[in-house]
Amino acid sequence: MQYKWPTNLQIAQIRVARPTHQIKEITKFYCDGLGLKKIGSFTGHEGYDGVMIGLPNADYHLEFTQHEDGSPCPSPTKDNLLVFYMPNLEEIEVMQNRLVDMGYNIVSPENPYWEKSGITIEDPDGWRIVLMNTAGI
Missing domain, CATH: 3.10.180.10 (2,3-Dihydroxybiphenyl 1,2-Dioxygenase, domain 1)
Structure with a gap:
């Protein structure tokens, strides 16, 4: 039997998060290049800096984080x-x-x-x- 999403279950937002080791370049690519909006950021949160980027007026966005000691990122496949x-x-x-x-x-x-x-x-x-x-x- 396939599970059905409950009609009364509300989700406030969806965030897709991934690490980076070059948060400034990522922000430039997604904001200046694609034209997405920087909707929030943080620095020094338990050693992490981060930026949230999304479409204006949307309840889903991307989050990129970078640790002060570096954030090694595995290489993605070409189909990610x-x-x-x-x-x-x-x-x-x-x-x-x-x-x-x-x-x-x-x-x-x-x-x-x-x-x-x-x-x-x-x-x-x-x-x-x-x-x-x-x-x-």
């Missing part, structure tokens, strides 16, 4: 993806050009599906994002 489904191709091109101007190049995805209507770019830690045009789906 954060996919942004975007209906406007021109907005994707503007974002792509901005990221390329910042030094982030388009990479070939491991799964060829993402090439059909999207572009794949690695963040400073090697994690990949896909800007996927929903008009092509």
Whole structure:
């Protein structure tokens, strides 16, 4: 029997968190490059600094943390993806050009599906994002 989410169970927000050893570069990539919003940050919390980044007015966001002694991060696979489904191709091109101007190049995805209507770019830690045009789906 498949479990069904209780209709009265409320979730305040969803956060996807991962470590980094270059929090400034990550913040620049996601905020300046992608245009996401820095919605919070902290420093010196039991040896950790962190930044929360998300879409404006959304109850889900990304958190990146960095420990004062370093935050070694395992290399992600080429198919660990954060996919942004975007209906406007021109907005994707503007974002792509901005990221390329910042030094982030388009990479070939491991799964060829993402090439059909999207572009794949690695963040400073090697994690990949896909800007996927929903008009092509």
